Amino acid sequence: xxxxxxxxxxxxxxxxxxxxxxxxxxxxxxxxxxxxxxxxxxxxxxxxxxxxxxxxxxxxxxxxxxxxxxxxxxxxxxxxxxxxxxxxxxxxxxxxxxxxxxxxxxxxxxxxxxxxxxxxxxxxxxxxxxxxxxxxxxxxxxxxxxxxxxxxxxxxxxxxxxxxxxxxxxxxxxxxxxxxxxxxxxxxxxxxxxxxxxxxxx
Amino acid sequence: xxxxxxxxxxxxxxxxxxxxxxxxxxxxxxxxxxxxxxxxxxxxxxxxxxxxxxxxxxxxxxxxxxxxxxxxxxxxxxxxxxxxxxxxxxxxxxxxxxxxxxxxxxxxxxxxxxxxxxxxxxxxxxxxxxxxxxxxxxxxxxxxxxxxxxxxxxxxxxxxxxxxxxxxxxxxxxxxxxxxxxxxxxxxxxxxxxxxxxxxxx
Numbered sequence: 001x002x003x004x005x006x007x008x009x010x011x012x013x014x015x016x017x018x019x020x021x022x023x024x025x026x027x028x029x030x031x032x033x034x035x036x037x038x039x040x041x042x043x044x045x046x047x048x049x050x051x052x053x054x055x056x057x058x059x060x061x062x063x064x065x066x067x068x069x070x071x072x073x074x075x076x077x078x079x080x081x082x083x084x085x086x087x088x089x090x091x092x093x094x095x096x097x098x099x100x101x102x103x104x105x106x107x108x109x110x111x112x113x114x115x116x117x118x119x120x121x122x123x124x125x126x127x128x129x130x131x132x133x134x135x136x137x138x139x140x141x142x143x144x145x146x147x148x149x150x151x152x153x154x155x156x157x158x159x160x161x162x163x164x165x166x167x168x169x170x171x172x173x174x175x176x177x178x179x180x181x182x183x184x185x186x187x188x189x190x191x192x193x194x195x196x197x198x199x200x201x202x
Numbered sequence: 203x204x205x206x207x208x209x210x211x212x213x214x215x216x217x218x219x220x221x222x223x224x225x226x227x228x229x230x231x232x233x234x235x236x237x238x239x240x241x242x243x244x245x246x247x248x249x250x251x252x253x254x255x256x257x258x259x260x261x262x263x264x265x266x267x268x269x270x271x272x273x274x275x276x277x278x279x280x281x282x283x284x285x286x287x288x289x290x291x292x293x294x295x296x297x298x299x300x301x302x303x304x305x306x307x308x309x310x311x312x313x314x315x316x317x318x319x320x321x322x323x324x325x326x327x328x329x330x331x332x333x334x335x336x337x338x339x340x341x342x343x344x345x346x347x348x349x350x351x352x353x354x355x356x357x358x359x360x361x362x363x364x365x366x367x368x369x370x371x372x373x374x375x376x377x378x379x380x381x382x383x384x385x386x387x388x389x390x391x392x393x394x395x396x397x398x399x400x401x402x403x404x
Contacts, residue, residue: 038326122376123325124240129376136378158372158381159392166368170360174324174331176338179360190361194396 023061025051030062030072035117039125044068069121070131076114077135084143087199091149095196096188102164103184106172116173119165136161150201160198163191225263227253232264232274237319241327246270271323272333278316279337286345289401293351297398298390304366305386308374318375321367338363352403362400365393 029051033042044065048055062068086101087094105111121128141161145153167187170176179187231253235244246267250257264270288303289296307313323330343363347355369389372378381389 120326123371124322133376133378141378152380155380155384155388156392158378159369159389162368162372162381163365163396164368165371166364166366167361169325169367169371170364174335176335176343176360178354178357179364182357186357187361190358190400193399194365197395198392 022051022053022057026053026058026061026068027071027075030068031076031114031117034069034072034121035113039069039121039128042069066127066131069128070135072114073118073131073135076111076118077140083140084147087144087147091200093196094199095194096192098160098195098199099164099188099191100184103167103187106168107184112172115168119169119173144199148199150199156198160195163194163198167191224253224255224259228255228260228263228270229273229277232270233278233316233319236271236274236323237315241271241323241330268329268333271330272337274316275320275333275337278313278320279342285342286349289346289349293402295398296401297396298394300362300397300401301366301390301394302386304370305389308370309386314374317370321370321375346401350401352401358400362397365396365400369393 026047030042030047033047033050037046042065044058045055047068048058051058058068062071082101083098086097089097106115118128118132122132123129141154141157144157148156150156167179171179171182171187228249232244232249235249235252239248244267246260247257249270250260253260260270264273284303285300288299291299308317320330320334324334325331343356343359347359350358352358369381373381373384373389
């Protein structure tokens, strides 16, 4: 949530009138709109209204609705960007570190809400799925795979990711018991050896 | 897909005019509507129209929209009902049998489409999530857990389920490569030992 704002060129005088922080307000509004309305029902106009700016300013900073969505995904996945660092500490205990980091991100309501919104959009809307696929593949899995010393590192990294995402789905979205109420460390204890095997070989 | 039609009481003369197979046509229409429009946008009226029957007949056979959805989930999950049988053959090779059965169901477009529809609805709509949770918990996981000889059998069964569902999500919904194009047997080979450990202890 500490992303450096990156602007598309210099804002015009009209944009400047919207005051500093307009970009951040738009991004925040976009995350809320996508989370609450879903991908289909969210519009650039609605995001602009929620942010208290002109729709042209949304286009100026981000471009199309897809591009606003991509920016919202990027901010939402910042905690995931730490994954390569988490894994970069060497192969020993990599499974446990990954499981604990992942559950920590989902346990925190502040980081969970936008992730939920992205997953919901991606599951139901092809364009959102494409954005998530491109982003997660390019940014997270490829970096992780680079550091792995196993055959088919991307395949292995995706299987590890599939397990984590499946746990998030059952625990936080569908809230299936007893998984939903289990202590995170109980989950880490069972899942860590799996992730360890996937990421460091068998 | 060979469900015995179960009727809620005797159809009236008016219902009978809709001809035999009306219940099946309604159910088929419901699955298509939920799959294509999502839970929110699907209505009993729309399902009736697609099935070529009066909305009253939908109410007669199934009740409310939630109950039509539950019936559609039930039919869609019939391949999952075989899971207890798959697992009932004893602990040896249980992980491999489960992984192969699950991927087989998702590989087949006929059984995959309704599962996708259910997952999409459940991820985005709380009522649909509740139906799925009740159904999967009651029908599948509890039966599986009964047969397991491990501590916390339901917790273990859910962790196994979370991995399978996560793979389905990445492979069939988000279509992330290389997982999306991997040979099912490649996936079975890596995942089976995980499921085996979860379901038969460590």
